[in-house]
Amino acid sequence: MNWDWSVIVEYFPRLIEGVWVTLELVFLSGLLGLLLAVPLALMRASHNPWLRVLPFGYIFFFRGTPLLVQIFLIYYGASQFEAIRESALWPILREPYWCAIIAFTLNTAAYSAELIRGAIHAIPKGELEAADAYGMSKALKIRRIVLPRAFGIVLPAYGNELILMLKSSSLASTITLLDITGAARTIIARTYTPLEIFLAAGVLYLVITAVMIGAFRLLEKRLNRHQHYKMPAELTAIDPRLKD
Amino acid sequence: MDLLGFGDLLLSGAWVTVKLALTSLVFGLILGLIGAAAKLSSFWPARALATVYTTLVRGIPELLLVLTIYFGGSMVLMAIAEQFGYTDYIEISAFAAGVAALSIAFGAYSTEVLRGAIQAIPKGQWEAAQALGMRPLKTFFRIILPQVWRLALPGLGNLFQVLLKDTALVSVVGLNDLMRQAYVATGSTNQPFTFYMAAALIYLGLTVLSTGVTTWLERRSDPASRRAAA
Numbered sequence: 001m002n003w004d005w006s007v008i009v010e011y012f013p014r015l016i017e018g019v020w021v022t023l024e025l026v027f028l029s030g031l032l033g034l035l036l037a038v039p040l041a042l043m044r045a046s047h048n049p050w051l052r053v054l055p056f057g058y059i060f061f062f063r064g065t066p067l068l069v070q071i072f073l074i075y076y077g078a079s080q081f082e083a084i085r086e087s088a089l090w091p092i093l094r095e096p097y098w099c100a101i102i103a104f105t106l107n108t109a110a111y112s113a114e115l116i117r118g119a120i121h122a123i124p125k126g127e128l129e130a131a132d133a134y135g136m137s138k139a140l141k142i143r144r145i146v147l148p149r150a151f152g153i154v155l156p157a158y159g160n161e162l163i164l165m166l167k168s169s170s171l172a173s174t175i176t177l178l179d180i181t182g183a184a185r186t187i188i189a190r191t192y193t194p195l196e197i198f199l200a201a202g203v204l205y206l207v208i209t210a211v212m213i214g215a216f217r218l219l220e221k222r223l224n225r226h227q228h229y230k231m232p233a234e235l236t237a238i239d240p241r242l243k244d
Numbered sequence: 245m246d247l248l249g250f251g252d253l254l255l256s257g258a259w260v261t262v263k264l265a266l267t268s269l270v271f272g273l274i275l276g277l278i279g280a281a282a283k284l285s286s287f288w289p290a291r292a293l294a295t296v297y298t299t300l301v302r303g304i305p306e307l308l309l310v311l312t313i314y315f316g317g318s319m320v321l322m323a324i325a326e327q328f329g330y331t332d333y334i335e336i337s338a339f340a341a342g343v344a345a346l347s348i349a350f351g352a353y354s355t356e357v358l359r360g361a362i363q364a365i366p367k368g369q370w371e372a373a374q375a376l377g378m379r380p381l382k383t384f385f386r387i388i389l390p391q392v393w394r395l396a397l398p399g400l401g402n403l404f405q406v407l408l409k410d411t412a413l414v415s416v417v418g419l420n421d422l423m424r425q426a427y428v429a430t431g432s433t434n435q436p437f438t439f440y441m442a443a444a445l446i447y448l449g450l451t452v453l454s455t456g457v458t459t460w461l462e463r464r465s466d467p468a469s470r471r472a473a474a
Contacts, residue, residue: 060448061444061448064447064448064451064452065409065444065448065451066409066410066411066412066413066423066447067409067412068412068413068415068416068423069412069423069426069440069443069444069447070444072423072426072427072436072440073436073437073440073441073444076430076436076437076440077436077437077440077441078437079436080434080435080436080437080438081437163303167304167305167306168305169305170305170307170308171307174307174416181305181307181308181311184308185311188315194311194312194315194316194319195312195316195319195320198308198311198312198315198316199312201308202300202304202308202312205303205304205305205308206300206303206304209303210303
């Protein structure tokens with residue numbers, strides 16, 4: 001076996017193009033998934049059992065089946081129905097790119113909804129009661145108290161979810177998309193140097209993961225800055241209770 | 245289950261999926277225990293090696309791992325075999341590559357779960373065992389490990405679910421698992437939605453089953469909470 005660094009150098013630009021596709025897939029479906037997850041989580045946390053059953057079934061299905069099946073169900077499965085093939089949606093469902101986005105969005109929404117629901121439950125009861133005591137309406141309470149607090153609580157877990165999404169995005173290569181893994185596979189089909197190219201691809205994933213972890217640390221510090229707030233010394237000198 | 249005559253094919257695929265998941269679970273747990281022991285070791289190269297292992301494996305996609313081992317593994321094996329004078333072509337089966345990739349991934353995640361569980365056991369228990377004259381290794385197997393099992397079960401149960409779903413990735417390199425058989429059935433019937441939905445429901449059944457087994461094991465391993473519930 002001879003190790004060939006020059007293959008990595010030669011095809012590196014192709015892998016970098018793959019990085020953009022991967023990032024696009026992750027962030028677009030991450031954003032859409034979050035938009036879908038919030039109403040799902042609110043419904044899931046509701047007291048009305050009829051409202052709870054729909055998101056429960058949705059989350060149960062998407063968390064209980066492999067993402068690969070979900071991608072194939074959308075990409076290959078949609079073509080089985082004449083009604084879909086003749087509808088206005090077909091130009092979208094025909095494209096592997098949009099099928100991947102739809103599958104990732106639906107998948108991450110199910111996972112994120114559970115995280116957000118957990119965060120909503122973790123909000124101290126007193127804060128919600130305080131909002132009630134102020135006479136806030138339900139919608140205002142959700143907008144001003146529940147969601148901002150839930151986002152602060154959910155952030156570390158959501159960072160993990162986004163990293164899992166990054167790793168799952170490699171499945172897009174199975175429906176012909178040229179993300180990092182897809183680009184690597186096409187390069188290998190030509191050069192037959194799997195070890196070198198997969199190593200380069202792996203390093204790219206690691207770098208993106210590291211950057212994402214760093215970005216989420218910063219964001220968390222900012223969103224949860226009330227937890228790190230230090231009272232000025234003059235105030236704590238007057239009343240030591242302000243220290244915590 | 246008939247499914248246009250392809251029901252048996254799907255079930256045989258499901259059996260391969262279950263075998264793959266359970267085999268990887270065994271090897272993955274062994275790797276996880278070694279990894280956790282290394283992370284808690286007082287010997288720094290072992291700690292460093294374990295940290296590199298968990299960081300690398302948790303940062304790259306499982307699919308990439310499967311592809312690397314399947315396509316790259318035979319090259320590595322052939323290069324090693326050549327040193328011993330064996331020059332024939334060596335091919336790694338999809339099942340072996342799948343077990344290797346999934347156990348390495350499971351091992352990395354379970355290292356953290358097991359490490360957390362071992363650390364959660366009060367130090368006093370080590371000291372008590374020492375006071376009774378037990379050696380560290382005996383303490384580990386008699387006192388610590390049985391309790392680690394109880395503490396780590398919920399985490400390991402979640403990881404097994406992830407593993408079960410990740411087995412679908414091995415179909416990409418041609419293993420005749422549930423996913424692959426659904427693909428085969430699709431090819432000759434032209435009904436992709438039917439078969440992928442059937443596969444999805446079988447996977448769903450498997451995850452529900454594994455959740456049930458985990459809950460049962462959790463109750464069994466923790467008699468104290470069982471009495472409290474009753």
